[in-house]
Amino acid sequence: MSRLKNKNILVAVTAGIAAYKVAILVRLLVKQEAQVKVIMTPDARSFVTPLTLSTLSKNSVEWKFFSDNGDWNNHVEFALWADYMIIAPCTANTLSAMANGTCNNLVLATYLSAKCPVIIAPAMDLDMYQHPTTKSNLEILEKNNVHIIPSESGELASGLVGEGRMAEPEHIVDFLDKLIEKDLPLFGKHVLISAGPTYENIDPVRFIGNYSSGKMGYSLAEASYLLGAKVTLVSGPSAEKVSHKEITVQKITSAQDMYTAMHNNFLEADITIMAAAVADYRPKEIAEQKIKKDDDTMIIELVKNPDILKSLGEIKTPDQILVGFALETNNEIAFAEKKLKKKNLDFIVLNSMRDKEAGFQKDTNKITILDRNGEQKSFETKSKKEVAFDILSYLITQKLS
Numbered sequence: 001m002s003r004l005k006n007k008n009i010l011v012a013v014t015a016g017i018a019a020y021k022v023a024i025l026v027r028l029l030v031k032q033e034a035q036v037k038v039i040m041t042p043d044a045r046s047f048v049t050p051l052t053l054s055t056l057s058k059n060s061v062e063w064k065f066f067s068d069n070g071d072w073n074n075h076v077e078f079a080l081w082a083d084y085m086i087i088a089p090c091t092a093n094t095l096s097a098m099a100n101g102t103c104n105n106l107v108l109a110t111y112l113s114a115k116c117p118v119i120i121a122p123a124m125d126l127d128m129y130q131h132p133t134t135k136s137n138l139e140i141l142e143k144n145n146v147h148i149i150p151s152e153s154g155e156l157a158s159g160l161v162g163e164g165r166m167a168e169p170e171h172i173v174d175f176l177d178k179l180i181e182k183d184l185p186l187f188g189k190h191v192l193i194s195a196g197p198t199y200e201n202i203d204p205v206r207f208i209g210n211y212s213s214g215k216m217g218y219s220l221a222e223a224s225y226l227l228g229a230k231v232t233l234v235s236g237p238s239a240e241k242v243s244h245k246e247i248t249v250q251k252i253t254s255a256q257d258m259y260t261a262m263h264n265n266f267l268e269a270d271i272t273i274m275a276a277a278v279a280d281y282r283p284k285e286i287a288e289q290k291i292k293k294d295d296d297t298m299i300i301e302l303v304k305n306p307d308i309l310k311s312l313g314e315i316k317t318p319d320q321i322l323v324g325f326a327l328e329t330n331n332e333i334a335f336a337e338k339k340l341k342k343k344n345l346d347f348i349v350l351n352s353m354r355d356k357e358a359g360f361q362k363d364t365n366k367i368t369i370l371d372r373n374g375e376q377k378s379f380e381t382k383s384k385k386e387v388a389f390d391i392l393s394y395l396i397t398q399k400l401s
């Protein structure tokens, strides 16, 4: 899933040679599950066909105020539909018209009606881009809160080399992603998450572990990223992969490694969620060589691991939000409340082993969230990905709003 999913993106194409790249831009946006509509200036059709763009965007493409059958192509409706409008390429002519409020084609009329953020990707020849008039037009648009993706340097259609090329479609999508990020509820927040099991070594080839898959923690990392946060994931051994390269992953093995990694990141974190299934005990000694099966019985002495969550609760500041998980088999609410208090948490997410849909290795979960004010909310059985959004949305409304 991407941050562009279900966003309505209106792409407006004007008559520059770079218009051929808009086909790639539309494809990239659709691939990220955005809803895309395309409008054009009449001359832009000489550079890229409406048929190409309607096929790629899965929507009809308009360039006139009236369709051939006499229907009115309402520019206001396009403008109201759009969450973001991208004018690419934006020629010197369109730039000037936008700066002066000219309204003689569908793209300009839609721009004037748009209440959503408008992004332009200027494209023109080197000298046109440097011309003082172009520069002052760009300044006017910047003052009018238009987001400008600067032209890039390279070979131009004229054969000259320099600034003026339309930003590459990938860069336009990145720019849009960063703009969307700023409107997301966790923008500017750092979320630290632990996931998966820990393995406690017995000898070089054996360990004590548990069946945690890491799915809940990885889903929380993805959801935090999609809600705008900077995310650090401290993961025990898990087959899960992070969904977005922007999520920082620190792989660890044992509870003691996890303790160190969580403490190293904790001071920076606004929200910390311990979703890991930490081994409570580890072998007192780790044999240097593989243990041989000489005896009929074997006793391994175990010592207690540090309680990572409790240690974080002891140093947390009032601004930091600390969340734990509780997996219980009986007296669920009472045990969860006790853990919430003992570990100084803001929230605890309770799973009951009595729910068949919850627990290790499952794709679904059924949770109840308890908070330090004694409030609790139960959720239906959902996929772990949906549960992750439920948890974060609950934290946002209860604590951040």
Ligand code: CTP
Binding pocket: 255, 274, 275, 276, 277, 278, 279, 280, 305, 306, 307, 308, 309, 310, 323, 324, 325, 326, 327, 339
């Ligand atoms: N946890 C932790 N460090 C540990 C054990 C648990 O940080 N050594 C965290 C888990 O990540 C989880 C929460 O504490 O968020 C609750 O874990 P759980 O095992 O259910 O509770 P315990 O405190 O270990 O209590 P008990 O096993 O007795 O139920």
